[in-house]
Amino acid sequence: MSIQGQRLVRGADVAHAAGVSVATVSLVLNDRRNVVLSERTRDRVREAARRLGYLPNRVAQSLIQGRTRTMGVVLPSLASSFVARIVDGIGSAATSAGLGLLLAHSRHDPESEDRQLEILLGQRVEGIVIVAGEGTLPTLGRRLDRLQQSATPFVVVDDDTHGHRGDCVVSDDLQGMDLAVAHLASLGHRRIAHLGAGTATSTARARQDGYRAAMTRLRLRVDRDWIAGDAFRSADPAASLMCLLRARRPPTAVVAANDRHLAAALPSLLAAGVQVPRDLSIVGYANYDFASYLGLTSVEQDPELIGAKAFERLRSRIEEGPSKPTRIRMPVRLVLRSSTQPAFLRA
Amino acid sequence: MSIQGQRLVRGADVAHAAGVSVATVSLVLNDRRNVVLSERTRDRVREAARRLGYLPNRVAQSLIQGRTRTMGVVLPSLASSFVARIVDGIGSAATSAGLGLLLAHSRHDPESEDRQLEILLGQRVEGIVIVAGEGTLPTLGRRLDRLQQSATPFVVVDDDTHGHRGDCVVSDDLQGMDLAVAHLASLGHRRIAHLGAGTATSTARARQDGYRAAMTRLRLRVDRDWIAGDAFRSADPAASLMCLLRARRPPTAVVAANDRHLAAALPSLLAAGVQVPRDLSIVGYANYDFASYLGLTSVEQDPELIGAKAFERLRSRIEEGPSKPTRIRMPVRLVLRSSTQPAFLRA
DNA sequence: GCCGTTGACTGAAACGTTTTAGGCAACAGA
DNA sequence: TCTGTTGCCTAAAACGTTTCAGTCAACGGC
Numbered sequence: 196m197s198i199q200g201q202r203l204v205r206g207a208d209v210a211h212a213a214g215v216s217v218a219t220v221s222l223v224l225n226d227r228r229n230v231v232l233s234e235r236t237r238d239r240v241r242e243a244a245r246r247l248g249y250l251p252n253r254v255a256q257s258l259i260q261g262r263t264r265t266m267g268v269v270l271p272s273l274a275s276s277f278v279a280r281i282v283d284g285i286g287s288a289a290t291s292a293g294l295g296l297l298l299a300h301s302r303h304d305p306e307s308e309d310r311q312l313e314i315l316l317g318q319r320v321e322g323i324v325i326v327a328g329e330g331t332l333p334t335l336g337r338r339l340d341r342l343q344q345s346a347t348p349f350v351v352v353d354d355d356t357h358g359h360r361g362d363c364v365v366s367d368d369l370q371g372m373d374l375a376v377a378h379l380a381s382l383g384h385r386r387i388a389h390l391g392a393g394t395a396t397s398t399a400r401a402r403q404d405g406y407r408a409a410m411t412r413l414r415l416r417v418d419r420d421w422i423a424g425d426a427f428r429s430a431d432p433a434a435s436l437m438c439l440l441r442a443r444r445p446p447t448a449v450v451a452a453n454d455r456h457l458a459a460a461l462p463s464l465l466a467a468g469v470q471v472p473r474d475l476s477i478v479g480y481a482n483y484d485f486a487s488y489l490g491l492t493s494v495e496q497d498p499e500l501i502g503a504k505a506f507e508r509l510r511s512r513i514e515e516g517p518s519k520p521t522r523i524r525m526p527v528r529l530v531l532r533s534s535t536q537p538a539f540l541r542a
Numbered sequence: 543m544s545i546q547g548q549r550l551v552r553g554a555d556v557a558h559a560a561g562v563s564v565a566t567v568s569l570v571l572n573d574r575r576n577v578v579l580s581e582r583t584r585d586r587v588r589e590a591a592r593r594l595g596y597l598p599n600r601v602a603q604s605l606i607q608g609r610t611r612t613m614g615v616v617l618p619s620l621a622s623s624f625v626a627r628i629v630d631g632i633g634s635a636a637t638s639a640g641l642g643l644l645l646a647h648s649r650h651d652p653e654s655e656d657r658q659l660e661i662l663l664g665q666r667v668e669g670i671v672i673v674a675g676e677g678t679l680p681t682l683g684r685r686l687d688r689l690q691q692s693a694t695p696f697v698v699v700d701d702d703t704h705g706h707r708g709d710c711v712v713s714d715d716l717q718g719m720d721l722a723v724a725h726l727a728s729l730g731h732r733r734i735a736h737l738g739a740g741t742a743t744s745t746a747r748a749r750q751d752g753y754r755a756a757m758t759r760l761r762l763r764v765d766r767d768w769i770a771g772d773a774f775r776s777a778d779p780a781a782s783l784m785c786l787l788r789a790r791r792p793p794t795a796v797v798a799a800n801d802r803h804l805a806a807a808l809p810s811l812l813a814a815g816v817q818v819p820r821d822l823s824i825v826g827y828a829n830y831d832f833a834s835y836l837g838l839t840s841v842e843q844d845p846e847l848i849g850a851k852a853f854e855r856l857r858s859r860i861e862e863g864p865s866k867p868t869r870i871r872m873p874v875r876l877v878l879r880s881s882t883q884p885a886f887l888r889a
Numbered sequence: 890g891c892c893g894t895t896g897a898c899t900g901a902a903a904c905g906t907t908t909t910a911g912g913c914a915a916c917a918g919a
Numbered sequence: 920t921c922t923g924t925t926g927c928c929t930a931a932a933a934c935g936t937t938t939c940a941g942t943c944a945a946c947g948g949c
Contacts, residue, residue, distance in 0.1 A: 203666075203692070205935060216899045221937055230939090231896055248691060253664040254604045255935035258904050263601060265644075272630055274846075276831075279626035283619055286647035290654060295661060296645040297612075300633035307637060314642060317600040319550075344595060345550070458835070484623075488805070488835045499621075552905060563929045568907055577909095578926055602905035605934050891949090899942075904935105912929075919922085 204249045213243035220244070224251065257319070265295035266509065267315035269338075271303045271328025277481065277498050278326055281352060284502025285324055292510065294321075303330035312338055316345050322509040323347055324502075327354035329396055348512040350505045356397045358522040362512060364505045367524040368398055371494040372405025373412070374529040375450040375478040378492070380413050383538035384476060388421035388439045388446035390432065390460070392453045402452040402480065418444055424456065432456035433463040440469065447476065447538050454479035454486050454493055461489070476535040490533035501525050551594045560590035567591070571598065604666070612642035613856065614662035616685075618650045618675025624828065624845050625673055628699060631849025632671055639857065641668075650677035659685055663692050669856040670694055671849075674701035676743055695859040697852045703744045705869040709859060711852045714871040715745055718841040719752025720759070721876040722797040722825040725839070727760050730885035731823060735768040735786045735793035737779065737807070739800045749799040749827065765791055771803065779803035780810040787816065794823065794885050801826035801833050801840055808836070823882040837880035848872050 210217045215236060222230055223240040243249075257263040266289060273279045282298075289296040299315055301308030308331045315323060323342065327335065332354060339357055342349045351363040379387050389406040392399040403422065410417045420442040423435035436457075439446060451457040457479045461471075469475055479486055482495035504523060512518075557564045562583060569577055570587040590596075604610040613636060620626045629645075636643040646662055648655030655678045662670060670689065674682065679701060686704055689696045698710040726734050736753040739746040750769065757764045767789040771782035783804075786793060798804040804826045808818075816822055826833055829842035851870060859865075 206937095207935080217936080218899055218901095218938080219897095222898090225937080227938090231898085233897065236897080250660065250664050250692070252605075252666060252935055253661070254601055254610060254666055255904090256937080257601045258599075258605055258906090259935080259937050261904070268645075273620065273626045273633065274630050276623050276626065279620045279623065279630075282645075283621050283647075286620065286645055287649055289645075290647045290649060290658060293661075295665060296647070298615075298629075298633055298636075298643040298645050300630075300637045300643070302634055302637060310640075311637060313597065314600070314640075317597050318642060319599060319601055345597070483831070485832045485835045488832045553907095554905080564906080565908080565929055565931090566927095569928090572907080574908090578928090580927065583927080599905055602934090603907075605905080605936090606907050608934070893946105893948090895944105895946080897942105897944090900940095902939095903937085907933085909932095910930095913927090915924100915926085917922100917924080919920100 203252075204247045206249070206251065209240065209244045209247055209249045212247060213239045215240060224249075263295070263319050263321060264293070265297055265318065265320050266506070267297045267299060267318070267320035267323040268326065269299045269301065269308060269312060269315070269323060270326040271301050271308075271331055273300075276484065277353075277496075278328075280498030281326055281502040281505075284499035284504075285506045286502075287499070288503045288506035292506075301328070301331055303328055305331050305334040308334075309338065309341075312341065316341075316347060320347070322513050323349045324352060324505050324509060325349060326352045327396070332356070332396060348509060350509045350512070352501060352505045354397045355401075355522055359520060361520050362508050362523070363520075364501055364508060364523045364525065365398065365401070366496040366501060366527050368401035368527075369405040369408060370524075371480065371496075371527040371529075372402055372450065373409040374527070375480070375494055376406060376409035376413065376415075378529055378531070379448040379450065379476060379478065379535065380415065382448075382476065382535060384448040385415055385538070386418075386421075386444055386446045387415065387448045387450060388418075388423065388442070390436055390439065390449050390451040390456060391422060391424040392451075392456055393424065399452050406450060418442060421446060424452075433460040436460040437463060437467065440467075440475070448478070448535070449475060450478045450480075452480055454481045454483045454491065457491065458483075458485060458489060472534050472536040476538075478529075478535060482530055486530075487532070492532045492535045493530050494527050495530045496527050497525060550599075551596045553596070553598065556587065556591045556594055556596045559594060560586045562587060571596075610642070610666050610668060611640070612644055612665065612667050613853070614644045614646060614665070614667035614670040615673065616646045616648065616655060616659060616662070616670060617673040618648050618655075618678055620647075623831065624700075624843075625675075627845035628673055628849040628852075631846035631851075632853045633849075634846070635850045635853035639853075648675070648678055650675055652678045652681040655681075656685065656688075659688060663688075663694060667694070669860050670696045671699060671852050671856060672696060673699045674743070679703070679743060695856060697856045697859070699848060699852045701744045702748075702869055706867060708867050709855050709870070710867075711848055711855060711870045711872065712745065712748070713843040713848060713874050715748035715874075716752040716755060717871075718827065718843075718874040718876075719749050719797065720756040721874070722827070722841055723753060723756035723760065723762075725876055725878070726795040726797065726823060726825065726882065727762065729795075729823065729882060731795040732762055732885070733765075733768075733791055733793045734762065734795045734797060735765075735770065735789070737783055737786065737796050737798040737803060738769060738771040739798075739803055740771065746799050753797060765789060768793060771799075780807040783807040784810060784814065787814075787822070795825070795882070796822060797825045797827075799827055801828045801830045801838065804838065805830075805832060805836060819881050819883040823885075825876075825882060829877055833877075834879070839879045839882045840877050841874050842877045843874050844872065 299311035646658035
């Protein structure tokens with residue numbers, strides 16, 4: 196194998212230099228202690244290897260050993276900091292484990308994601324983490340089919356639609372929504388509405404379910420028109436939010452399924468003369484970077500931990516072989532800021 | 543090669559099913575048109591391959607062809623959105639080119655980065671993009687030595703300290719600073735100071751140089767105490783900024799080397815009763831997500847494009863072999879927001 | 890001097906491809 | 920019938936490792 200035409204040092208070169216066979220070189224460098232080798236030979240080989248700058252070819256190793264020590268990650272894009280931080284967690288875990296990480300970028304395109312997946316499978320990665328993306332979600336099923344057909348262990352992150360078919364790691368949206376609603380309720384709010392993020396993703400649906408469950412648990416009534424933006428891919432969060440405020444019994448607080456939606460809706464809120472939190476308490480979700488600058492109370496996930504957990508799950512799945520799929524829900528926490536205040540302080 | 547103990551389909555299996563030799567399978571599937579094969583045989587092979595779900599083993603392909611069709615990326619962490627977006631650009635380009643991307647995560651640790659680099663080299667990646675990180679910068683040189691010794695093409699991103707030894711892609715900090723200073727000057731500001739980001743990174747130094755150059759070009763005097771935070775890794779941007787305001791001739795505007803530093807310093811500015819932009823116009827650098835929420839005028843880079851460019855450079859370096867290193871500076875643009883106003887409007 | 894044992898190393902197969910020289914029919918022309 | 924020629928396909932080597940059965944010398948015991 197060569198790079199730039201220049202032939203790289205092979206085991207045979209080291210063997211020649213040390214006056215031994217290639218087998219011996221391999222034995223020495225992999226420190227196989229069960230086979231007897233004299234200290235003198237070991238030293239000679241190590242010295243020759245060092246002198247020649249010998250680095251064993253992992254491609255050949257993979258081929259003969261039947262394992263690549265590499266994991267694959269499929270993702271739509273790294274533009275979202277949530278995804279990037281998940282991959283950060285995966286990468287960090289991979290580094291600790293001494294495993295390689297092969298990235299497959301679908302750019303939100305299902306066809307492209309299929310192709311990238313084939314590359315990963317061709318490369319014989321030992322396991323695959325799929326980070327769900329809205330654009331590629333509808334066809335996720337066929338890729339899982341492909342993975343199961345090829346018997347490659349996988350874990351899906353940030354979507355549990357296919358949780359019955361394989362492992363997945365998601366953040367605990369029910370808990371998150373419960374924290375958010377309970378916080379508002381503890382401030383005396385009773386009329387709490389939900390600004391959803393559509394029903395296209397399992398997270399968006401889970402958050403909506405979580406909102407309902409929390410309201411029920413706290414014995415708070417949910418008006419029919421208190422759930423906004425539940426259309427497929429709610430186009431305009433601002434319009435949805437303004438719609439909420441024109442409800443028959445207008446809410447005094449809103450929990451959103453996503454910081455971004457909320458942030459996008461803020462300007463029109465202010466334009467309509469609605470002051471936060473005086474007239475309306477709001478709670479976001481995801482705790483994006485900008486939430487702290489907006490003073491937005493938000494449910495915080497831990498993407499790095501989600502990634503690390505997914506990696507860990509994948510490793511034990513590889514070790515232990517097929518078994519019942521597990522659905523892992525990672526805990527979240529509520530970060531209090533200035534966008535919420537007691538209901539009795541309202542104007 | 544097997545995954546989960548289950549033997550995968552090999553070319554030999556397809557050959558057997560189609561009643562031909564392995565050679566023929568390879569010839570058909572790679573569509574070698576220079577060798578004559580009957581249409582009937584081609585169809586039989588393709589059909590058998592499809593039926594058995596045959597996916598050629600890229601590991602074996604790499605070994606025999608002497609090329610892996612894979613690039614490596616070395617980075618400190620994906621927690622920074624700037625780095626994540628650069629990697630996004632690289633990944634997107636790799637996807638287009640049909641190349642694999644192997645990620646090496648150093649977690650800001652030089653030793654770890656060395657180890658990861660060895661993994662990439664062992665894997666025989668065809669080229670490596672190194673995304674510079676402050677923690678691993680001091681020892682970057684020895685890694686470049688290693689790369690040159692192994693004759694692996696590389697490109698360094700976001701640092702040009704070693705620009706004489708190899709290709710690098712950075713954003714044009716001189717231009718960025720010139721834009722920022724010129725904008726303030728056009729608003730009538732004459733006393734413009736610089737909040738630096740230390741001198742540890744070549745970007746921080748370049749921005750400081752850019753500030754000086756711009757001031758000189760516009761024939762504006764720079765007071766000795768107008769450059770703050772130029773100590774190694776300026777610990778406290780807030781203190782540095784307040785220090786600037788206590789200068790003998792206090793500036794009416796500040797250009798920062800980094801949005802983050804500026805954002806971190808804002809609270810103490812407000813606490814001191816300094817209003818932006820009434821008392822002080824400020825310009826940031828990097829245009830982070832939060833800049834728009836702060837209404838911060840900022841110099842915007844294009845990390846995705848930087849990544850794409852680095853990838854492209856690497857590819858042509860691989861094609862064309864060794865030649866003079868090139869230092870690529872990517873253009874930036876100024877995003878105007880509400881943190882700057884004409885000097886004559888000052889209180 | 891013969892036999893068994895131990896210690897030190899090696900030969901060769903194997904992994905799954907690609908590549909190229911060449912084999913072998915079939916057929917045409919002499 | 921012999922001799923090319925053409926069309927189609929294959930055998931075998933090669934890539935750079937790892938692994939294990941096996942070789943070979945030295946040595947000790949009798």
